[in-house]
Structure formats: C-alpha cells, structure tokens
Amino acid sequence: MLHELLRIPITGRAVLVPVYVITAVLAAWVLVGPARERHRGRRLAFRVGAGVLGAVVGLVAVWWTGDVQDLFGVAFTPITRMWVAFAFAGVALLLVVLVQGGWRRRGLAVAAAAAVVLSAGLGVNVDFGFYKNVQQAIATSPYKTVKLAERSSSATPATDLSGWQAPAGMPKTGETISVAIPGTVSHFRARKAVVWLPPAARVANPPKLPVIIAFSGQPGQPADLFQTGNMGQYLDHYAAAHQGLGPIVVSPDQLGAPNRNPMCLDSRRLGRSETYIMTDTVDWIQSHLPVESGPSHWAVAGFSEGATCAMQLSAAHPDVFGTALAISSEIGPKNGSVQQTIALGFGGDAAAYRAAMPVALMAAHAPYRDHLTVFGYGQDDAPYTASTETLRTAAERAGMQTQTFVSPGSAHDWNTVRYVLAHGLPPVLAHLGLPAAEGTL
Template sequence: MSIVDGPLFILSYVATGLLLLALLAPRPGVRWPVRRFLPVAVGSALVGAAAGTLLTWLLSDVWDVFGVSLTWVVRIADAVAFAGFAIVLANLISTRLWRAITALVAAALTAWCLFLTINVDFGQYPTVGDALGTTYQDPITPPGVSEGLTALDEWTPPADLPAQGIAGLVEIPAVAAQFEPREAAIYLPPAALTDDPPALPVVIALSGQPGTPTDVFSAGGVAEMMDGIAARNDGLAPIVVVPDQLGDPSNNPMCVDGPFGDSATYLTVDVVDWIRDNLPASADRDAWTIAGFSQGGTCAIQLGAGHPDLFGSIVDVSGEIAPSLGSMQTTIERGFGGDIDAYEAATPIELLRAGAPFTDTVAYFFAGEHDAKYSAFMRAVSAQADDAGMTVTAETSPGTAHDWNTARYGFRTAFDALCERWGITR
C-alpha cells in the first residue's frame, strides 16, 4: 500500500485536519469561558509553529545534525505539525475525558502526517512494507555459472522467459577482507533466470549511510527500473548487486581499508570474486558499473577511479567531495590514524588525478536542484573527472534535494543511457 499517494495518504491528512479543527471549537462545561478558549488555542498554535520553526533551524542550519540543509517542505511541515501539537496541549488542560482522548488521537495523526510529508520529500519509503522493512527480504539462491556463457548479441530468449526479474537477499562473505558485512541485496533480470543465461552486465550499487542494501531497491526503485529495461530488451538487463559497504548503519568505513574494517577490499575483491563465481556475469569491464547514492556515491567515484580495471562506468549521485566522519580533523584522526596524506589520497579528486588519463571510463554525476552543498561537490568532482579523461555527464535533478528522489532520477537517467554501452539494446 502506497504511503506517498493514494487513499491512505489522502485520508490521513483529511482525518488529521478535521480533528484539529474540532479541537479549535469552544469547550462547554470547563473552567475556561467559551469566549476565551479560541484565542488561547490559536495563540498556542502560533507559539507551537514558532517553536517548530526554531527547532528546525537549529537542527539544520546551526548544529547541522543531518549534514544537509532541510528543504522548505520539511520546514513548513514542522511548523504546521508543532502548531497542531500545541492545539492538542491546549485541549488537555481542564478538559473532559472524551476531548482529551480526541486530542491524543489528533496528536498521533499529526505525527503520522509529519512523517508522511517528510517521507514524500525525502523519498525513502514508497509503501507501508518498505517502511516496515518487509520488502525485498526473501533469500535468493544464486543461479551459478555455467561454462561458456553465450554472448549477448548471440543470445535468443526462450519461450518460457519470465516476465520480470527477482530481487532479494544473499550472503556475500568477507574472505580477503577483515570486515563483517550484512546480507547483500541482488536483482536478477529475466534473462538470468533461464536455463541458458547470457553473459550479463553487472551493476554494483551502494546505498547511503545510514542505510541498508535493500534501500537501493525499496527507496531507489532500481529493481523496477531494471524490469523496465528488460521489458524493452527481450529480458536483458544488468544483474544488480548491492553489497553492504558499512557493516552497521552507524558506521562509515568510507570505502577504504582502515580502523572500521577493510571495506575497500571487501567491495573490490570479495564481492567481485563472489559475483564471478556465482552469477552469469560478463568478463568485460565495459559491462561493469559502480553506482551509489550519497555516501555510496562517494564510494562509487572512489572505487571507480581507483579501480578502472574493474569498472568501465561510474554513477555518482549526491556524493561527497571527500570521505567524511564529520569535520576533516575528525575524519583524519579517526579514519586514517592521523595520516593526512592517506586521507588526501582517498579523496575522489586525488584518485582522479593519480589515475589519469582514463581513456575508456564513462562517469555520470547527479545532485538535487535544491541541494546547494552537494551540487557544488558534483561540479568540482565531475570537472576533475573530465580533466582526467573520463567521458562525463553531470546533471541536476529537477525540483529535488539530497534525497532518494534525486537518486531515482540519477539512476534512471544513467542506466537508460548505459544500455548501449552494456550491449543490451535490442
């Protein structure tokens, strides 16, 4: 059931609005005179709205709790919600039981509508199942690899070709790396589910931090995107593997080998080896893409620039200009043992300089139109990628900020454009 549109979404706002309007009505039979209650309730709402506005400003612009500036949609929603909470409080003073119960129900619905509004703005949970974490949780058995995979241009779809691919969870163990990953999420296109699959392109995609691998499918919509590509191309689409580059949602190993684990080795050795051993993957580096959103976008350009032998294409959506644990000093001390040279060598710009010239790498960069901070990062890193010889596309996502709406725009745009390079256009 959708929580970004549809009946549940609309009814939630209607019910909340009606309850709050009811709570503004005069209250007979209480110590406050009827004529005084409405001014008190309205005044409380104005104080609540001011408090919500102040709190949002402090969290976003003064303390920078989220690392990005909150949008005006969130700021207005916070002000309206806090106004609703203040109306509820005014109705809990010297009131009858039925009105107190109504006020508490209104408070719960106001909180729910605030969540819905922020969720639409950020694009995190399209459905109830996504919010509850119950989607894309089925285990998948890898199909294995047969000898002599058929080339894409020689493959003929069988009569029993599935209409859609499948997505779920697999274990990708750390072998070479000192790292403890969570389960990975994978998508297998219809062609991979046949008895004689071809050698398919591969996308290694990475979520942000905090996050889980399934975010790329639930919030990023990548499985549906790939099903759309497959529907247009006789069941052909990339295999998508979303490994866990974090180990824990609260950790940020920054896709390097360091105090938080050998994230880089895990992604570029263990994950790559597992894909080659368990999935019908192409051996051509032009068919391999590294992609990611936010912290995952930073990792994508780090790993793509650092391992051009593995990845022919890079998709960096809202990535940072450098790996970060907060301030630069904190990052260097905690993540690199105080070694500033090691820190600088791990930044995308230095990796691009060190690896230049990149003679056959395609790179896509995206940031939200309303995300000034990460748009500036995108311009700086994409310019360096262009200087380093990559074929670069840099775009802003219309009307979005640092959110999964931007990620969906970037992934869809890049993947559609890469179909020809992957060799799956029919």
C-alpha cells in the same frame, strides 16, 4: 488481508486526504474547544501561543540539526521544514491541553497530536519520495533469501550479446533476491545483499553479462534502490525490449547497519568496508554469477553516501570499474565534521584524508581511458549541485567521459534517484556493452 493492507499506497490522495482532513478537524476542535468552556478566550490564547512556540522550536531544531550540525547530510526543503514545524506545534498544543484539564478534551488532544505527527510523517515521506507503503517502512527487505552455488570458471562461456536470442521458456521479468556475501577476507559484518538477475541470467545456459555494484545511501539498506528507487522496474523495462538482456546488479551492504557509515574505507575504528566490497564482494560475484570480466563490463553506482562510495571506488580502481553512476555524490568521504571524519576513518591522518578524496584519486590515476561517469542531482539540491560540478570537472580533466542529468523540481530525495536512474541507466548500459536504449527507461 493484513498483507494487502500493508501494501496500500501511502503517498496517494486516497490515504493522504482523509488523514489530513481528520487531523484538521481534531486539531481545530482541540484548539478552539467547546463553546461554553470557562475562560475560553484566555485558554485559546494559551493554545495558540503554545502552537506558535512549538512551531518555532521545530524550525530551530531543523535549522540546528540540519543546517548547522549537518547531522543528516541533507539540506531540508521548505516543505519538510513546514511539516516538522506543524508536528512540533501539535505536540505543544497537546501539552497545554493536558495541563488545562478535562478528560474528554485530553483524550481528543492525544488523538489530535497523534494525527498531527502522522500527517507530518506522511508529508515528509512524500517530499523525500521514500516509502510507498507501510510494508516498506517496517520491513528490512521483502526479497526471499537464496543461496547461490559457486560456478566453475568454464560454466558460462563468453557470448556475443549482439547476437543473443531469448531461448524458449525464458522468464519475462528479472528476479530480485537476497543473498549473504560473507566477509571472508575483510571480516566486515555486513547485512544481506540484494541481487537483481535479468531474464537472460535466469535460463539454464545464461550468457556472460555485465555487472553493476550499487550502493544505497546512509541511513539505508541494500534493498532501497530496488524498493524505493525502482531500479529493478527500470531494468525490467529495458530487458523486455532487448531479448531479456540486462546487467546483473549486486547491492552489497557497505554500511553494516542503517546508521553506520564506514565511508567505504578500511579503518581500525569503523571496519574494512573497502576490502569487503573490492575483495569479498567482487570475488563472490565472479564465483557465483555469470558475469563478464574486465572494467569495460563492470560499473559501480550509488545514491548520496553510496554515490560518494561509487566515486571513490571508480576513481581508485579503474582496473575494475570502467563505468560509474553517481547520484547526488558528496565531494568526498564524510562522517560528521572534517575533524571527526579524519579521526574515525583515517586515524587522525589529514594527508591520508586528502588523498582519499575522489578529486585527488582521479588526479593520481589519470589519464582514464574509455571510462564513463554519469552524474545526477536534484535541481533544488544546492549543496550536491556544487559537489557534483566539482567532481564532473575533475573527471573530465582526468580523461573521463561524463554525462549529467538534473532532476527537475526535486532535491536530495528519492524522486531525484528515480529520475536519474530512468535517464542515466541507458548510457551506462550502452557503455557496458549492452544494446543501446533509446530515451528513458
């Protein structure tokens, strides 16, 4: 029973409309008060004034933290700003009613404030397109943990995928699992990774398949691209049309914790995140999964901070990655201001910071051969539109092939991620040597 309740969608009208109606009724009752309330007009004026002041404080808070300090790395949409202002107004109204007195009214004010905050949270969630249900909001990863055995180098012979035929009894869908990838060389303390195995990888004698290393944004966790980005669903759709084939996707933890950001670099203060990815994770994939070798069969992908990582690693390691998918990438590694980024990630060395920018890395490693980078961003995401165009221009100048997908009517959110994955994965898969897919996934 509880399990089913946790899976109730929280982005549909069946939940949102009742919550909004209840919130409106409670807020109106608390604001107006009973008809016979003493000094009703004066008290109403105080409540209205408090609500307006609270809304203004909320808008200023969003402006200061988001636009001035850029604490979240996201330009908030007008819808999110409205919901934040609404939440602050509700809390301000609660404080005034608590002072004005009346136990019944105070109880209603607490209920109204809770409803306002809940409504605002649901509204912001819809705007960002993040959590689909309560389970996603409270669970770190819903996928079962599996310990995969090491494979011998000859266990999986190379296979011509163009002639692959699905064997009898092959599973109809892929499988998403959680695995521990130890930081053997890096000593980086990572959370469990998420791995998606296509149906063809789940048979007794699987073919060697291409691989995608995929990164979440920050804050985030490895499961985000599958839980919220629907990556597994899109690849299941592809596999169903192509004899169960698909890439093996590994989503390691490049962060170490939801609010940490080592910037996919090796640094004294933040840890050896790059070594964890490029040595520990790459070695683990090669020794535990039936994957092809060589950059023509390896891709790196990500969203936001994860996309920046994808650009850094793709540009710096063309011997490993021949394909990249960058959704809303920043112009380069970033952890706070430029000065803070240089201090945290580069030990104060500004020259090393400039050399680590993807644009500089692409110039240093040019010309790239048979290298594809697929870019994506939201139509209403001006900062990331600019950074993407700068990166795309540099990529083409360095000899990369590029494609760009723009998500209509979305910004720096998971609606953009889902759109770009659905449209951008087909060219990525084709460049990895898998059968071409028509249209979107």
